[in-house]
Amino acid sequence: MRLPGLILIVFATLVPVIWFAPLAGERDAVALFSQYLGSSALILMGINQFLATRVAGLETIFGSLDRIYVLHKWLGVTALVLMGLHDIIDAEMNGLRGGPLAGIAEDIGEVSLYGLLILILASAITFIPYHLWKWTHRFIGIFFAMGAFHFFFIEKPFSNFEPLGLYISVFCILGLASYVWISVVRPMAPRGHAYVVQSVKRLGSVTDVVLSPKSRGMRHKPGQFAFLSFKGSGLSEEHPFTLSDAPTGDRTLRFSIKDLGNYTHRLGKHLKVGEEATVSGPHGHFTLPSGTAPQVWVGAGIGITPFLAFAESLKNRKSGPVKLYYCVRDTGDIPYAVELEKLAESLPDLELIIVNSAEGVRLTPERVIDDLGGRLSEAHVFFCGPVAMRKALKSGLILKGLKASRFHFEEFEMRTGIGLGHLSAWIWDTGMYQFEKRQAQKAQPAE
Structure with a gap:
């Protein structure tokens, strides 16, 4: 903010x-x-x-x-x-x-x-x-x-x-x-850009959707997100999703959507090629900086999506050395590994590092610092993933010398709790206070 x-x-x-x-x-x-x-x-x-x-x-x-x-x-x-x-x-x-x-x-x-x-x-x-x-x-x-x-x-x-x-x-x-x-x-x-579904692929629990514009289409930057809705299949409800590809000349758009709830489950099951879509946006400032300073990208699970767009954009821009940590939970949870490996092979500045927790491997601040070879204070760190992991990584890196302004992140979960234990207690106390106050007022004799 x-x-x-x-x-x-x-x-x-x-x-x-x-x-x-x-x-x-x-x-x-x-x-x-x-x-x-x-x-x-x-x-x-x-x-x-x-x-x-x-x-x-x-x-x-x-x-x-x-x-x-x-x-x-x-x-x-x-x-x-x-x-x-x-x-x-x-x-x-x-x-x-x-x-x-x-x-x-x-x-x-x-x-x-x-x-x-x-x-x-x-x-x-x-x-x-x-x-x-x-x-x-x-x-x-x-x-x-x-x-x-x-x-x-x-x-x-x-x-x-x-x-x-x-x-x-x-x-x-x-x-x-x-x-x-x-x-x-x-x-x-309704505002937005008119698109049509060009392709739909299932990659494990992820639905990969490519849209082609019906007219001019939408311009975006790598790392941004947009609101997406479809005309049909009961999918007209508008939802925000990260754009998982770099901008193209024909303004096609790609979304990589994890099956995390009722809407995304229906989308993966019922969305068909040829259906019309409305895209509103783009939004977000999770974008790459200019310059050749070293960069660290950390994508956990479906948090890898903005880094797909980041990596693709490196084909057309200069950058310093980039280390991409793709954090997954098991061997079957790596839908974009092959695509990223091919990009890393064609881009000399991009190094892909898969961190698989099923193998007992965890990404720690110490691991990042060692891989940077003493250049932590110069680096930019980009993170997209669970809040607990972000907080642990950020605090550890800042303690070791990373500037707080150089740790960039996207709010992976826009809808979060607020501490229900404390809130429930406050609601109960407030309600009981008002109830007792009104009961006391009713008990007072009329003047």
């Missing part, structure tokens, strides 16, 4: 302090703080809805799209925490006049909070099938709209037409407009 984007988000949530601070001398400071937390949650949710649009320019400000997905997840979690605190800390103030919809707005705010709680929790439970998660994820926009309704009509110490009200309203409108764009406008006029 890029620092300018993070600074903009933090700045957006701090700006309301300019207007909230003067109110603290006139109103209950605790209740006012609770209202600030709720307002900040709406600001973050509005930004998050906008990030989901994938409009041009987002990657320039916030970083590559795979990083934006990570940011999207944590903004949602942060907004949820702020909403929970807003609900726990009493925001009611004396002397406020509510409109005719104030009571309804308060109830709708409760529905919004718990609806978002459930949906964000569902996002963190990664064993829920992707298509079910994606379908339920659409309702986040509806619950955000409820939250915006809550803000517009709830009792508060400022009006919607004062600077503070207008500022927060801008983010509410941004989020609502983004939701309408994603849910209504974009499906009616």
Whole structure:
């Protein structure tokens, strides 16, 4: 994620302090703080809805799209925490006049909070099938709209037409407009490049798909990914996949898709030559640097796909020595070994090293350092694979002298958990607190 984007988000949530601070001398400071937390949650949710649009320019400000997905997840979690605190800390103030919809707005705010709680929790439970998660994820926009309704009509110490009200309203409108764009406008006029399936091959548990353009086609760089959908065979759902070949003059595209879930299993089973496809993109900044510094490429399992494109691109560019580590689990899990071996034979600067864990071999930072022959500080390391392996390799290499800025990686899993143990405990504690609070209020005698 890029620092300018993070600074903009933090700045957006701090700006309301300019207007909230003067109110603290006139109103209950605790209740006012609770209202600030709720307002900040709406600001973050509005930004998050906008990030989901994938409009041009987002990657320039916030970083590559795979990083934006990570940011999207944590903004949602942060907004949820702020909403929970807003609900726990009493925001009611004396002397406020509510409109005719104030009571309804308060109830709708409760529905919004718990609806978002459930949906964000569902996002963190990664064993829920992707298509079910994606379908339920659409309702986040509806619950955000409820939250915006809550803000517009709830009792508060400022009006919607004062600077503070207008500022927060801008983010509410941004989020609502983004939701309408994603849910209504974009499906009616889908963007993307029209392609047709040229070939489909099964390589073990991998489906290798080559697409040819119906018109101009899409330009891309080695290492980028795109969103892919097909018109037929029940495969119209859009999914991101890495492009596994270097750019060609005729703009054909190749995808190497691992059978990892319901959609990819159906794709490998039912996709046929001649079917129409839509490709949207390209996205991502996982691309090769210029220069002749030594490079280390590490592809684990299907994480080898961007390095297929990297290796193919070496035919038409100058580079320094490249060591490609292809990490696999057993001898039957090496679908691209022959292709890479042929490329390594024809490219003097490319060395292919297959690391097979079934043979008791592991790729360690020490192994990489030894193979580089003392040139670690000069090298660029590119990694695509499981998170645990990436973290271990990165920390070990940085401790030995690699510059952190020279360790490049792609978010191999865009949908990840958020620590369900801690989240579940927080949800339980929050729910029990609210339940006990309401029971105590009901037990109080009416005045």
